[in-house]
Amino acid sequence: MFKRSDQDSRRSVHIVVDGAAVEAREGDMVSAALLASGRDVRRATAVSGAPRLPYCMMGVCFDCLVTIDGVGNRQGCLVPVAEGMQIEIQKGKREIGR
Amino acid sequence: MNTTPKRDGYDIVVIGAGPAGLAATMIAAEAGLSTLLLDENAGPGGQVWRAIASTPVTERDRLGADYWAGADLVQAVRASGAEIIQRATVWSLDRHLEVGVSVGGVSAFVKARRVILATGALERPFPIPGWTLPGVMTAGAAQTMLKSSGLVPDGRTVIAGQGPLLWLLAAQILRLGGRIDRILDTTERRNYLAALPHAFAFVTSPYFAKGLALMKEVRANVPVVTGVSELAAAGDGRLATVTYAAGGGRETISAQLLLLHQGVVPNVNLAMAAGIEHRWDDLQLCWSPVLDRDGSTSVEGIAIAGDGAGIGGAGAAVIRGRIAARAAVEALAPTAAAKLTSMATLRTGLVQAERGRAFLDTLFRPARQFRIPAGDTIVCRCEEITAKDILDAVAIGATGPNQLKAYRRTGMGPCQGRLCGLTVTELMAQARSKSPQEIGYYRLRAPVKPITLAELAAVPKTEADVQAVVRG
Numbered sequence: 001m002f003k004r005s006d007q008d009s010r011r012s013v014h015i016v017v018d019g020a021a022v023e024a025r026e027g028d029m030v031s032a033a034l035l036a037s038g039r040d041v042r043r044a045t046a047v048s049g050a051p052r053l054p055y056c057m058m059g060v061c062f063d064c065l066v067t068i069d070g071v072g073n074r075q076g077c078l079v080p081v082a083e084g085m086q087i088e089i090q091k092g093k094r095e096i097g098r
Numbered sequence: 099m100n101t102t103p104k105r106d107g108y109d110i111v112v113i114g115a116g117p118a119g120l121a122a123t124m125i126a127a128e129a130g131l132s133t134l135l136l137d138e139n140a141g142p143g144g145q146v147w148r149a150i151a152s153t154p155v156t157e158r159d160r161l162g163a164d165y166w167a168g169a170d171l172v173q174a175v176r177a178s179g180a181e182i183i184q185r186a187t188v189w190s191l192d193r194h195l196e197v198g199v200s201v202g203g204v205s206a207f208v209k210a211r212r213v214i215l216a217t218g219a220l221e222r223p224f225p226i227p228g229w230t231l232p233g234v235m236t237a238g239a240a241q242t243m244l245k246s247s248g249l250v251p252d253g254r255t256v257i258a259g260q261g262p263l264l265w266l267l268a269a270q271i272l273r274l275g276g277r278i279d280r281i282l283d284t285t286e287r288r289n290y291l292a293a294l295p296h297a298f299a300f301v302t303s304p305y306f307a308k309g310l311a312l313m314k315e316v317r318a319n320v321p322v323v324t325g326v327s328e329l330a331a332a333g334d335g336r337l338a339t340v341t342y343a344a345g346g347g348r349e350t351i352s353a354q355l356l357l358l359h360q361g362v363v364p365n366v367n368l369a370m371a372a373g374i375e376h377r378w379d380d381l382q383l384c385w386s387p388v389l390d391r392d393g394s395t396s397v398e399g400i401a402i403a404g405d406g407a408g409i410g411g412a413g414a415a416v417i418r419g420r421i422a423a424r425a426a427v428e429a430l431a432p433t434a435a436a437k438l439t440s441m442a443t444l445r446t447g448l449v450q451a452e453r454g455r456a457f458l459d460t461l462f463r464p465a466r467q468f469r470i471p472a473g474d475t476i477v478c479r480c481e482e483i484t485a486k487d488i489l490d491a492v493a494i495g496a497t498g499p500n501q502l503k504a505y506r507r508t509g510m511g512p513c514q515g516r517l518c519g520l521t522v523t524e525l526m527a528q529a530r531s532k533s534p535q536e537i538g539y540y541r542l543r544a545p546v547k548p549i550t551l552a553e554l555a556a557v558p559k560t561e562a563d564v565q566a567v568v569r570g
Contacts, residue, residue, distance in 0.1 A: 003250060065512070
């Protein structure tokens with residue numbers, strides 16, 4: 001769906017998405033890194049389980065909700081990637097205690 | 099840098115580091131006032147200058163001169179002595195000018211003598227059939243990824259809608275080697291006639307030459323279909339096709355990515371939660387705060403600058419930021435104000451910057467069919483409520499957006515009405531033959547962004563706070 005411009009010379013950052021290693025770039029937001037990864041990163045809504053991907057990428061639509069380092073319902077479009085960050089695609093509502 | 103504010107009180111707290119917020123912060127800090135700038139993003143710039151201090155797109159002509167115009171201001175603000183906190187989510191503001199802010203999962207309250215809200219705009223909801231499908235995004239979303247991560251579309255891509263941003267985005271995507279298969283222009287033909295009386299101001303404004311050049315650049319590379327109506331996205335679990343009507347026929351094309359845009363509207367959540375009076379704007383078709391000429395609101399001590407005050411664009415936002423900050427400096431430090439650019443000069447600049455806006459507002463007024471959906475089209479993305487659901491609720495007695503919450507939970511999901519509020523107001527107004535002003539809007543309350551109860555409970559408390567709620 002998206003590719004990286006060849007102008008992009010930022011350093012690589014390695015994140016883990018549902019157990020798989022994914023290469024991102026320093027300064028990427030989690031949602032951008034997920035969309036650039038080419039993986040199926042569709043979440044499932046809390047209400048009906050419908051598949052969704054990020055819609056606004058600016059913090060207002062909440063369709064980028066994702067579990068980051070064990071914490072659910074994070075807005076992936078507002079959180080920059082960090083080396084070793086553990087991402088889980090959130091299927092349904094946030095679990096209690098996470 | 100990423101910690102809660104250093105002090106519990108400031109002369110001026112500015113919320114939002116886009117053009118208006120940066121300009122306001124600059125003036126306030128230069129005048130010697132203690133100034134705190136809170137911004138939700140990872141870096142300053144807001145939407146229009148997003149990632150200006152970090153973008154991987156380094157060849158300047160790719161993003162254009164208007165983008166780089168923000169670089170000097172960002173540098174100046176960083177050197178101004180203002181305290182700047184990025185990734186700071188303001189979730190509360192009240193009449194006592196107390197600001198609740200969450201930074202890195204920790205919340206704090208700070209008191210301000212003056213607050214300048216520069217929370218900007220968001221894209222108008224574009225509720226067409228299938229707009230919740232994976233693969234349907236806003237044009238602004240694509241532009242955000244382009245600016246901050248150098249990402250461009252590379253599958254079959256359709257851009258649909260209208261307005262200046264759409265053409266700018268298309269040009270930027272093409273310059274960076276991205277793919278656009280078709281542009282579907284939804285501008286209503288009758289708008290051209292309606293905009294004619296404003297044409298002189300527009301052709302003599304800077305928008306004109308820039309806009310013409312962008313459209314020419316894009317049209318030379320991408321097929322553009324004009325007069326598009328009945329737009330719909332479809333697919334099983336993800337976008338597969340886009341269908342539309344134009345020139346008397348209907349067409350269905352395959353697409354992996356559909357980027358939608360029909361203008362921007364003020365992001366009113368924090369301002370409304372603070373109790374600031376808003377009015378329905380019949381030209382811009384949105385809620386705008388009631389302001390005096392300095393940007394002061396109905397709540398003493400709070401001003402609004404930038405597109406949150408009504409859409410005016412980045413140039414106007416910078417000047418409105420300066421005006422609001424100058425007014426605050428006049429009130430708090432009159433001697434320092436004497437050294438600043440005069441209010442009269444700023445106001446002349448604002449008139450200049452707003453030139454051509456009425457033409458754009460009229461020409462790109464979004465069509466009724468793209469604002470007020472019908473049938474099974476989802477209105478509230480969070481709670482997955484359709485237009486028919488809402489009309490059914492009206493039929494059994496729901497009178498306005500706040501009653502509708504009890505019937506269907508619209509606006510009660512995490513986005514708090516940002517993606518459905520305008521649609522709900524206009525849909526209910528139409529169904530009940532009332533004006534949007536009569537129908538009203540959701541009553542918004544803090545927290546305007548979700549925070550956990552644990553974070554709220556961990557906010558430092560005084561002995562008096564505890565005593566106030568302890569029984570016996």
